[in-house]
Amino acid sequence: MMHLTEEEMMEQVYGESENATAVERHLAACRECAHNFAELQRDLAALDRVEAPTRDARYGERVWASIAPLLPTYQLEKRRWWSSGWIRGLSVAGRLRVLRRTYLGTEEAAARCECAAKESAGQAANRGGRA
């Protein structure tokens, strides 16, 4: 004879068993399962009597006090003045300025090169015309 599992007994207690009649028949015929089932019912009944504790104004404080020793300590890093946010912001702005100058510098240089090329082409044409 297969005995009832704890899960089958739990389903029977909560009225969720799909084989309720077969479980009842087994409990009537098997002393071991009947004993375990009665014990389970007693334990579950005891759990139903336990009420959740009410939370007073200091509940959060007590929870933190109880878990604080378990938490790792966090050391604040000593920050240097050059690594603070506004300096980093300035350095980014400075970098952007340098990039802008570099980019505009190459644009201007390219424009100057084109002008110089046109001028030299024009001068060469003039020279050719004069010659």
Ligand SMILES: [Zn+2]
């Ligand atoms: Zn049994």
